[in-house]
Amino acid sequence: MEKLRSIPKSSKLFDVAQHHLVGGVNSPVRAFGAVGGTPLFIAKARGATLEDVDGHQYIDFVGSWGPMILGHNPPSVTDAVKKQIEVGTSFGAPCEKEVLVAELIKEAFPSIELLRMTSSGTEATMSALRVARAHTRRVRIVKFEGAYHGHSDSLLVAAGSGATTFGVPSSAGVPEFLAQNTWVLPYNDTEALDDLFVKQGPNIAAVIIEPVSGNMGVVKPTEGFLKMLTAICKRHGALLIFDEVMTGFRLGWGGAQAMFGIKPDLTCLGKIIGGGFPVGAFGGRKDIMEKVAPLGPVYQAGTLSGNPVAMSAGLALLSELKKTPPYAQLEQTTSELVDFLRDCAAKNKIPVQINHVGSMFTIFFNDSPVRNYLEATASDTTRYARFFHELLKRGVYLPPSQFEAAFVSTAHSPTVIDTAEKAFAGAFQALRK
Ligand code: PMP
Numbered sequence: 001m002e003k004l005r006s007i008p009k010s011s012k013l014f015d016v017a018q019h020h021l022v023g024g025v026n027s028p029v030r031a032f033g034a035v036g037g038t039p040l041f042i043a044k045a046r047g048a049t050l051e052d053v054d055g056h057q058y059i060d061f062v063g064s065w066g067p068m069i070l071g072h073n074p075p076s077v078t079d080a081v082k083k084q085i086e087v088g089t090s091f092g093a094p095c096e097k098e099v100l101v102a103e104l105i106k107e108a109f110p111s112i113e114l115l116r117m118t119s120s121g122t123e124a125t126m127s128a129l130r131v132a133r134a135h136t137r138r139v140r141i142v143k144f145e146g147a148y149h150g151h152s153d154s155l156l157v158a159a160g161s162g163a164t165t166f167g168v169p170s171s172a173g174v175p176e177f178l179a180q181n182t183w184v185l186p187y188n189d190t191e192a193l194d195d196l197f198v199k200q201g202p203n204i205a206a207v208i209i210e211p212v213s214g215n216m217g218v219v220k221p222t223e224g225f226l227k228m229l230t231a232i233c234k235r236h237g238a239l240l241i242f243d244e245v246m247t248g249f250r251l252g253w254g255g256a257q258a259m260f261g262i263k264p265d266l267t268c269l270g271k272i273i274g275g276g277f278p279v280g281a282f283g284g285r286k287d288i289m290e291k292v293a294p295l296g297p298v299y300q301a302g303t304l305s306g307n308p309v310a311m312s313a314g315l316a317l318l319s320e321l322k323k324t325p326p327y328a329q330l331e332q333t334t335s336e337l338v339d340f341l342r343d344c345a346a347k348n349k350i351p352v353q354i355n356h357v358g359s360m361f362t363i364f365f366n367d368s369p370v371r372n373y374l375e376a377t378a379s380d381t382t383r384y385a386r387f388f389h390e391l392l393k394r395g396v397y398l399p400p401s402q403f404e405a406a407f408v409s410t411a412h413s414p415t416v417i418d419t420a421e422k423a424f425a426g427a428f429q430a431l432r433k
Pocket of ligand 1: 065119120151244245246
């Protein structure tokens with residue numbers, strides 16, 4: 001009995017969850033498969049802190065994978081959501097807040113002339129591809145190795161082996177004939193890009209890219225890569241799709257496209273624009289977006305798209321970001337933290353590469369620079385797993401995988417960062433043993 005009582009509630013819940021939910025979770029990374037151990041079940045969150053069902057508190061560097069740029073439950077968002085709930089949670093008919101959020105998105109992203117809300121990032125990228133194919137009357141798609149654009153069939157594709165450019169399914173259930181229509185290139189490889197377009201330019205409907213990669217861990221575009229990509233798409237009549245589900249409103253008010261001065265044809269958004277509620281959006285050039293129903297022949301729809309609760313959260317969050325842009329402060333906090341982490345790793349003789357852009361960062365346990373997926377996967381994932389658990393013991397929650405971005409929010413105050421740094425220092429020291 002005594003023994004039973006000492007089992008953490010999270011472990012007990014995970015045991016039960018596995019009888020009901022596939023793998024005990026509703027999204028695979030949450031299962032801690034990459035780091036081992038039992039996932040924490042979270043009871044509540046506030047500011048930069050998560051609290052699990054056992055009452056343990058953690059400084060959160062996941063932030064729900066990006067949306068929580070002002071920390072958990074910022075009062076303006078919570079109040080807006082409460083007010084909306086009082087007057088209705090879903091209408092299946094237009095509401096004013098969809099229009100207000102769309103206006104703010106367009107103001108921040110001048111490349112977006114018309115847009116459509118969805119309920120997830122996956123739907124946004126899936127639909128963007130459909131409209132790109134319809135607009136160009138071409139079939140083939142190009143994506144980059146290590147990118148994640150959600151789980152639609154055309155995008156669950158990995159690079160084929162050897163000299164073949166054909167993609168292969170990266171998930172069971174994705175038909176090969178479909179995967180063959182998606183070509184996968186190494187990130188930051190201008191030569192491979194040029195080569196593919198020389199051979200296949202007229203067949204390529206679109207190139208979809210995370211302009212700053214977050215899904216192989218943070219990897220920056222190398223100098224000139226995005227400009228070259230823009231030019232080559234234009235030259236060959238292929239559409240350029242920026243998947244800014246993660247970077248939109250995260251790296252700056254205008255996302256990565258403002259940061260790098262690029263005007264993509266289409267943009268996908270998610271996460272922050274829903275203020276922590278399920279959301280996505282895709283939009284771009286008017287002549288392309290006019291192809292979407294009801295204006296055009298590309299079918300796309302959603303019962304909960306533009307949901308009033310999600311829109312009120314998004315509206316409150318975007319309004320805050322507009323009124324008091326947090327980006328300079330976030331960049332400074334993150335830079336200082338990253339400098340500290342580099343020093344700490346060096347003192348303990350642990351080779352790391354810390355990639356950081358704005359408030360996103362990844363600590364790669366790797367002694368060479370990480371500029372693409374191949375280099376990212378050369379990292380020591382066993383060491384990352386140990387580091388992750390050492391941090392957890394010390395009250396810091398980092399992403400449960402080497403190949404994910406960590407996120408800093410405005411709730412990561414100097415005091416919070418100070419506490420986190422002590423934990424990071426302890427975890428690096430523990431890795432020496
Ligand atoms: N694109 C990117 C760049 C993402 O990071 C994600 C999710 N992490 C998606 C698309 C898919 O979004 P969702 O999980 O909302 O379907």
